[in-house]
Amino acid sequence: MNKIIFVLLSLGAALLVSACSRSADGIGAAETHIFDKSGNRLEAVREAGKLVIGISADYAPFAFSVEEDDGAISYQGSDVELGKYIAEQLGVEAEFQEMEMEECLKAAKEGTVDLVLLGMLPEESRLAYVDFTDPYYQPGRQVFLVKKAQRNEYKELEDFAGATVAAQYGTLQAQLVTEQLSKSYMELVDTISEGIEMVNTGRADALALDAQVTDDILDEYSSLALAAAEMEYEQEGVVGGVVEREPELLEAVNQVIDEVVEDGLYLGWMDTAIRMAVSEREADSRGITSQESLPESSRASQAAGSD
Template identity: 30%
Template sequence: MKKVLLMIMLVFIGMVGCSKQGVSIEDIQKEGTLLIGLSGDYPPFEFYKMVDGKETLVGFDVMLGEKIAEELGVEVKFKNMDFNSLIGALQSGQVDMVISGMSPNEERLNQVDFSDFYYTGENAVLVRKEDADRYQTTEDLKDVKIGTQLGSIQTPIAQSLTTNVKELASTQSIVLELSNENVEAVILGNDIAARYAEQFDNVVVSDIKIESEEKMAVALPKESTELTEQVNKIISTLKADGTLGKMLEEAMQLAN
């Protein structure tokens, strides 16, 4: 009987230990490395580019992650994965934070905490050049096939316009589907939509106005209060001295 009680107590203690949430600045500084999750297919925020003959992860979010690590006095390591896997990776402790063009919504706010916004932009609709006159308003998108990135905030926007939504893991793949006439439109953040319109000869940003904003924040594990406050201070400083604006401009030049 004593053995059974001892086993129950050990299981309970283990469960309590596993339920501990939050990452502290001390935790990160002890490790000496800040682990950041992202999905490297979202130019100009994070993407791969040949730099000095080597494929390198670059972009606005990458620069922000480097700044945060610098302020914390640690090295930075980026973990590239599918966008739809990022929240799970954060919850399971595979990464310390996520900086990947992620916007807070009700579902995500129940799962993780978020910093203040470091970027606010608009959403846009990509269509093929030949269909630019055909698709002028959101009403024109009713019942057509719309592409979005899997797990993105653009997916529910598309679902509010049509019942025919196709999701793929990468933005590159879904824009390729548009170019190849497998979807009729794609909803993305305005800045990334503009980059793809430059990359694909037969794709343009349409005149359709989406009544929504793309607001990006750093995602952190629940109850990481001290770390969240520090990240907010860093973002505030970078905004105030104009560094964030310069970083975005540099990232857009890299994307071009």
């Protein structure tokens, strides 16, 4: 049996998860958003001029919170960018309601959000709350980030016996570690950045990750490397969830998702989100602002966009 240790490392108020919904990114205060389910949800969204999207902002790089220099909270991440893009293509504004994953699904069931983007896998139990969109992200190889000096110590999964393996809470990686590394100790973390720090400081021997998110991490941390051992996984794509029995809205969202996947947009958003999440963690540890934590090219780009 795995020894599961919940690590509740706070990243400050910006990363606290509320059971009550909140809105951000300048969209305004949260409002009740319940439509007559006998009507056409897509038409109602367009009439309202907004697409209300449920996210769980403790799940970098899919969605996470950032405290800006003025103290305002903004939502970042690949799912946030996807939500903005879907809303833009529908001709409306995106309004994000942040809550825990279970609360997001309940909100979709009750009709208070139109769409949920939670970096979630299409588990059958979730069909009781939403209709699944087409997949928009395909997890890659399931790998382990370790110290470079120790990468040859982990050639097989059995080599992790007695080791401490970090995994992000509620993720596929946490599930696979539970199932496949029964003789290791799993330590759950809130964010990938926390797991990286644990490996760097020796508090964990490895961090379980999707291989598709590791390139920027390895560029940032020259002391880390991938172990030869990998976990077995039959791929299921990450999906969103639309309010049940709304075929017009589901079809419209799927058309946008198909375009996003075909053009490779989502992988680009994820790459940016990973770099931002890592920078935020580094900035937090040094006590500098979110703007100062960004690479110079990113700060210049944001400044140009604000003119």
